[in-house]
Amino acid sequence: MWHDIFVPDIPTAEKAVRTVLVYLAVYLLLRLVGRRDLAQLNTMDLVVVLLLSNVVQDAVIGPDFSVTGGVIGAVVLMAADWAMVRVRTRWYWAWRLFEGRTNVLVRDGRYDRRTMWRLGVRKADVEQVVRRDGGSDVGDAKRVMLEPQGTLRVELHHAKRSATAGQIDALEERLSRIEDLLRERTGSGPGGGGEEGEEKGGRNGRR
Template structure:
């Protein structure tokens, strides 16, 4: 029993090559078929991701069911990811492949229908992001983008932006100055 836990049942190089190859293929497939960040996964997307991990499991571990083999696979997978992220940081064309690119979802209050279709997003998905960031709908926006990291960034029209604490403090100070001037003008001459 103990022997089965710690004895890798396939050559170590085989385990490393399998893990890196499956990692790169899954990464490529996710880029080709579109991906959303975890925070934006629908229930359907989440189920597909879970099933995908199960489908590729045997390709990674092969006939090896040892605990040590699983640990080696996990370490190799994390190392491959770390190396890819660092290399992509220095190589612009690889960064575009790994991180993706920015997409405009709406401009000047109008949806970019072509990009919504390309990304398999509905206008209601965009409206939800607008509402989460303080707008009522796409008509309140100047620009909406889907960033490479998966975040939806909403830039509201100036008239729709909320006042900050600093804005209110500045207005109060200006009103106080105006009140003092009015009081000085209204005061009887001495």
């Protein structure tokens, strides 16, 4: 029993090669087909991801059901992902090669249907992101872009941009300072207007 649990049925080197090859193959498939942010996955996307993990399972583990073999596969998988991240971070050409570039889906309120069809992005996804960022419809968007990480980013026309709570607070603070300066200059602030008030009172008294 202990032999079956802890002794791998295939060599460690073969296990590592299998894991790295499957990792690269799945990465390239997702890169070619197009990726979206996890929050934007629909039911069909989720089914594909679940089935994909089940399909490549045997290719990763091979004829090995030992705990040690599973741990080795997990360690190799995490190490491959760590190395991939470091390579993309260090060299820009590697980032462009593995991550791709930003794709514009909407420009000046008009859909780029060819790009959306190629990337598998629906109009409903774009409209939802535009409304989430403060627009009423796609016509309010200057550009909608699909980032390499799969995130949809919206740039609204200047007149359609909504202010954040922090911007409103900063504007109110600035207006308050302007009002204080105006009161000081006109002499209507606290303790102000003494000489002007006396002068006006003297004029009224002489009249």
